[in-house]
Amino acid sequence: MLTAYYAAHYDTLLVLISLLVAILASYTALDMAERINATQHKAAALWLAGGAFAMGVGIWSMHFIGMLSFRLPIALGYDLTLTITSLAIAIVASGFALWRISQPTLPVMQLSVSALLMGVAIAAMHYTGMAALRMTPGIEYNPLLFSLSILIAIAASGAALWIAFTLRKNRPHMKRARAMAAVVMGVAIIGMHYTGMAAANFPLGSICTAASEGIPPGWLALVVIIVTLSVLAIALLTSVLDTRLESQTSLLAKSLAVANQELTRQALQDNLTKLPNRTLLEDRLNQILHKAERTHTRFALMFIDLDGFKAINDSLGHHIGDMLLIEVAQRIRGSIRAQDTAARLGGDEFVLLIEVTEPEDAASVADKLCNIINQPFEIDFHTLGVSASVGITIYPDDGHTPHDLLVNADAAMYHTKSTGRNGYHFFEASMNANAHNQLQVIQDLRLALERKEFKLHYQPKFNTPNGIVVGAEALLRWQHPTRGMIAPDDFIALAEKTGLIVPIGEWVLDEACRQMRIWHDEGNQHWKVAVNLSAVQFSNDHLIELVQTTLARNNFPASGLILEVTESTAMHDVEASLTILDKLAGLGIDISIDDFGTGYSSLLYLKRLPATELKIDRGFIRDLAQGSNDSSIVAAIIALGRSLNLHIVAEGVETEEQQAYLRVLGCDAMQGYLMGRPMAPDQFMDAIHTAALASEQAASLVPPNTSGNHATPMQ
The missing domain is CATH 3.20.20.450 (EAL domain)
Known part of the structure; x- marks a missing residue:
């Protein structure tokens, strides 16, 4: 004997609202996944808890609104305890899903097990919500559609987990990809729900015992929709604001890093010539000295002063003088090896640090420098000529400390100036008399x-x-x-x-x-x-x-x-x-x-x-x-x-x-x-x-x- 069932129909507006909520809940899930992935430790735990609540409310609301859209020719109501239980199941399932996709990896086996657990949990949420109708006699389910709804829930959960895991990183064009994925996930979730609804049959003469004792559906539908949309909107707005704040913080951090780099560069670099300044020279000199001590090698320190620069600077102005110094620095930089150091102490004084095997190596570099600097300079329609007076000290022959090497190189440079300029001299002990005389x-x-x-x-x-x-x-x-x-x-x-x-x-x-x-x-x-x-x-x-x-x-x-x-x-x-x-x-x-x-x-x-x-x-x-x-x-x-x-x-x-x-x-x-x-x-x-x-x-x-x-x- 065939059983007769009530003819059911759906409220089209509520169906569309349930689809919208499903899509919005899916997008919230994807956005929460990104926030959890982008934060660390305590903040990630807070985002996980808040995301689980917002996502759970969203999924549960979609199912509940879907059930509210269901119409029978009898009065309907919902048992409060079972309704709250279904909501709790949705929140727990959402928390599990967000925790799963926040892990560093998602192997296929773990994805499959997680999809099974989450799919069963969503199905449990749905059918617990159906049980909240407390129908007498009970609801009869079509075995095929019932099984199909569970399979859809598992498949939708697997797809949702994989999509959320894939899109959790903040990359270019990610917002558009998440929006499209949210539509796909929302449709899949809706498909599971309405397949489960289609599996439910209500025999003629059935009554809903929760209609008189439970929650009436009329005003509840409006409250659920407003509360759900508010929760999801707040969650999304909080995420957007946090993302923007994080972006601004990141931008500020980058700006501070750039500023720190610039301050470091200014502290260690001559502003005019972009060569290392005195501070950086002292550091490089200490490094090369310690290396020479350790490896028993030599290096040369050259003190360079420009001949004729003051006359050009005084007669043509400091603007021309500065441009000339820049050109001189470029010539010096271009004539040394990458491992050597050229620095500007100030004015027209430069220092060169080079690794050498024999003093003759330093002599060849000094001779090359003098020839290069002696070539005419074309500055602002002026043909200018300067030469270089160079003093050379060799470690360890001419000093064992940075101070001794610099002072002795300076003395050798002044000796070059006093003997005709435009050349170089190695330091000799007799030159110290002049240096000490000047100090006196x-x-x-x-x-x-x-x-x-x-x-x-x-x-x-x-x-x-x-x-x-x-x-x-x-x-x-x-x-x-x-x-x-x-x-x-x-x-x-x-x-x-x-x-x-x-x-x-x-x-x-x-x-x-x-x-x-x-x-x-x-x-x-x-x-x-x-x-x-x-x-x-x-x-x-x-x-x-x-x-x-x-x-x-x-x-x-x-x-x-x-x-x-x-x-x-x-x-x-x-x-x-x-x-x-x-x-x-x-x-x-x-x-x-x-x-x-x-x-x-x-x-x-x-x-x-x-x-x-x-x-x-x-x-x-x-x-x-x-x-x-x-x-x-x-x-x-x-x-x-x-x-x-x-x-x-x-x-x-x-x-x-x-x-x-x-x-x-x-x-x-x-x-x-x-x-x-x-x-x-x-x-x-x-x-x-x-x-x-x-x-x-x-x-x-x-x-x-x-x-x-x-x-x-x-x-």
């Missing part, structure tokens, strides 16, 4: 101010037309207790190099103003004193304050002071120079451009300088003769000065011919050995009085009708 001079310089060993000598300046003294230039001398009188050329460079020129310069300015104040009080108010400013002093931030304080302390008028700045110093940083000179001129001080004609001036900037005086370099005066190139240059400088309303001073006048020619050219003032050597203050006044007396006597002997210019004895 520096130490003595530090004590010279305290011991009051510095003296100022004054060289008179004369008005050209009438020979009247108009002032003096203050010139520094060092009265050393054992070396005697030392000229500035022998210690100024060291003072600038060590920074001692700043306190020495302060003393010179103060002493010059003090002495000229005395001469003013003696009736020579029209005299002015000229004081030289070195480049180091000129760039000192406290220069203006120093000048103001010095003038006030000595009660000396600013109009009686001339500050001399070399042309190259003034043109080094024109805008900064203009600011400083404008402030000095604003105090009422005269500004003199010293050594004019030796630098590389721009007339555009020169006319903007608040200078009152141009001082022609003695190099043009030395060979001055009518018709010579120097006479043309001097005439041009004087004409230029006239056009700019500048006072023109010639220094280094040593012959009457030079004096006469400068008068003809219209020079305003002169100074030089012909008219007066630099003298101590007491000798200076005696010489001035003697010159004035001789001038008066010479004038009284001139016949009344005789005209012409007559030189004084000091002239």
Whole structure:
């Protein structure tokens, strides 16, 4: 006898919603798999727990919504305990699936066993949910469709595990692949569910005992849909935000790594030439020294200094000088082996470390370097030429420590410079005497101010037309207790190099103003004193304050002071120079451009300088003769000065011919050995009085009708 069954139908909207939930749950599972794989330890466990809950709720909701879409001509309800049990089964199955795919590998055997367990769990979830209807008599299942639904559940679980394991890594285009896989997985899960629903038969006369005692399906459907979509949305949103945060964190970490690399590079690399700097050189030197000690081998350290670089840097500007240093560094880098080290210490000083077998190996490298550097450089439309002075030390013959090797190589380099430049010398013990001598001079310089060993000598300046003294230039001398009188050329460079020129310069300015104040009080108010400013002093931030304080302390008028700045110093940083000179001129001080004609001036900037005086370099005066190139240059400088309303001073006048020619050219003032050597203050006044007396006597002997210019004895 055939059994009659209730005719069932489905709510189309709820079926579509169940499909959407299945796809969304599948995508959530794939996304959770990626998050678990991307995190470590405690965070991975939290993502596993949260993912299991979200995925379990999603799968269970799909089944539950699918069951809610099922319609029978009788009232239906759901037992709360069994409904919650089916949800728990879904969460546990989801947790197992996420744990399985978070493992490093997924062999076929483990995949098969996991698919079987998960498929059975999903089937159990489905049929436990069906049992929550509590039908009387019970539901009759078609054995074929029942078995088919379980097989579909196992196959869908296997496919889902394999897809999730494959797509768990975050690679390009992975979002699109996961979306497509989620659709496939959702359809497979839906297929299992509706196959299981199709296997269920409800005999006529059956009643649902949970309809009166359990949960009514009406409002429950809406609550389940809203809660499920909310849980899945929150899970996905949390994952997306975490992914974005992780991405930003990763980007920040990469940026920090790049920044750290850049900081390390800057700390160990010369910014201009990109060669290793002093810090990295010291490290490389220690490494090669330890290796040489261990293997009983040799290496050479070469100290390289460029000849003629300073003149190019001062005349053409630091921009050209920097470009030249870059080109030199490239030539040095190109002439050594990969295992050798070339470093820049600063300025135009380079150091080379090379492994050698014999000293002759170092000699051949040094000779090659000198030849390469001696070749012309084409820099910004300028053809420039420099040469190299090289000093060489060999380990262990010339030193056993980095300090000894560097100092001795430096001494050998200076020996090369003193013997003609453009070449190389190996270190010899006798060279240390010069190096130690220089160190001793520096130490003595530090004590010279305290011991009051510095003296100022004054060289008179004369008005050209009438020979009247108009002032003096203050010139520094060092009265050393054992070396005697030392000229500035022998210690100024060291003072600038060590920074001692700043306190020495302060003393010179103060002493010059003090002495000229005395001469003013003696009736020579029209005299002015000229004081030289070195480049180091000129760039000192406290220069203006120093000048103001010095003038006030000595009660000396600013109009009686001339500050001399070399042309190259003034043109080094024109805008900064203009600011400083404008402030000095604003105090009422005269500004003199010293050594004019030796630098590389721009007339555009020169006319903007608040200078009152141009001082022609003695190099043009030395060979001055009518018709010579120097006479043309001097005439041009004087004409230029006239056009700019500048006072023109010639220094280094040593012959009457030079004096006469400068008068003809219209020079305003002169100074030089012909008219007066630099003298101590007491000798200076005696010489001035003697010159004035001789001038008066010479004038009284001139016949009344005789005209012409007559030189004084000091002239």
